[in-house]
Amino acid sequence: MYFKAMQAVIAFIMSLVAFFVPQTPASNTSPSFYALTNVNPNAIAEVAATQDIKIMTYNVKISGDGLRTVEKRIPLIVETLSKNTPDSFGLQEADKGWVEGIAAEMADYAHIEKYRDDGIEKGESSAIFYLKDKYDLIESGHFWLSRTPDVPSKDWDAGHCRICSYVILKDKSTGFTYAHFNTHFDNASAQARTESVALISAKIAEIAPDIPVVLTGDFNxxxxxxxxxxxxxxGLKDTKYLAEEYDDHATYHGYHVIMPDTKPIDFVMVNGYVSSVKSSKIQSGTIDHIFASDHFPIIVEMTLFNGGNK
Structure with missing residues (x-):
């Protein structure tokens, strides 16, 4: 009787030990371990708090005559883009010939675009290109700068239909996410430009309220x-005036030498999720004595931080 009682006591004590002492699985990479702990072995452990990115904006100018045709200028534009290797870049006045020509020469990039006149293939686009092996495309879209933004349209006495395109990109390695909006404001109507500021600001707040946002474009x-x-x-900031180094001259030159004290009309803006801006450079000059466009591109290097740290 005594022996059986002792066995019962020992068994009870061992059960308590087994209950309170955590057990280590034989292998923390077994399928059952991941199922129980809800851990994906391929998932990013933690989203990066900050990310260095390079952004470009470039009005490439619609096709002209002679040395100003798209075919003649594509190699010049591609040379500038390839030399800078931005994470993403926005184009203005990019008709189908421009988009297809640049895409054919820049295999490292994917792109999104919508043509402003019919939403299919007519007119210019505000295309965005991004490094396809580095980023996943989480979301993309387009809206017209008018009171009917979901359909091809112009408004407020604008001379042309105007469009804004956007992407939300997620770094495949770090999990860092940012949005890039790109646009081209009307040159004919002051009211259209004023209303477009209000519309784009509202759309950014609606589409990307809690992540870093860059806005590029020719704003006229x-x-x-x-x-x-x-x-x-x-709530947007001009990266030029956040930069440690920046160029201070015009971006539009009209295929001529720029006049002194002329201010830029192209900008790279950023919202509050910016830690620092290393540089904001205007790539001026010619290539082989030829202007690649009637605008100079802007290249910005900056550090963004994610929404969870704001």
Whole structure:
């Protein structure tokens, strides 16, 4: 009787030990371990807090005559883009010939575009290209700068239909996510530019409220103007004035030498999720004595931080 009682006590004590002492699985890479702990062995352990990125904006100018045709200028544009290898870049005045020509020469990039006149193939686009092996495309879209933004349209006495395209990109290695919006404002109507500032600001807040956002484009207004200040008042910042190094001259030159004290009309803007801006450079000059476009591109190197750390 005594022996059986002792066996019962020992068994009870061992059961308590087994209950309270955590057990280590034989292998922490077994399928059952991942199933129980809900851990994906291929998942990113932790999203990067910050990320260095390079952004470009480039109005490539619609086709002209002689040395100004798209076919003559594609190699010049591609040379500039390839030399800088941006994470993503936005084009303006990029018709189908431009988009297809650049895509054919830049195999490392995927792109999205929508043509402004019919939403299919007519007119210019505000195409965005991004490094396809580095980023997953999480979302993309387009809207027209009008009171009917979901369909091809123009408004507010604009001379042309105007469009904004966007992508949300996620780094495949780090999990870092940012949005890139790209646009081209109307050159004919001051009201259209003012209304476009309000519309794009609202769309950014709607589409990408809690992540880093860059906005690139040809805005057809200069820094210091009322519309420029309205864009800043909506929470965006001109990367030029955040940069440790920046160029301070015009971006539009019209295939001529730029005049002194002329201000840029192309910008790279960023929202509040920016840690620092290393440089904002305007790639001026010619290639083989030929202007690649009637605008110079802007190249910005900066560090963004993710929404969870704001």
């Amino acid at each position: 207004f200069s820094e210091g103007s009322g519309d420029y200040n309205n864009l800043l008042a909506c």
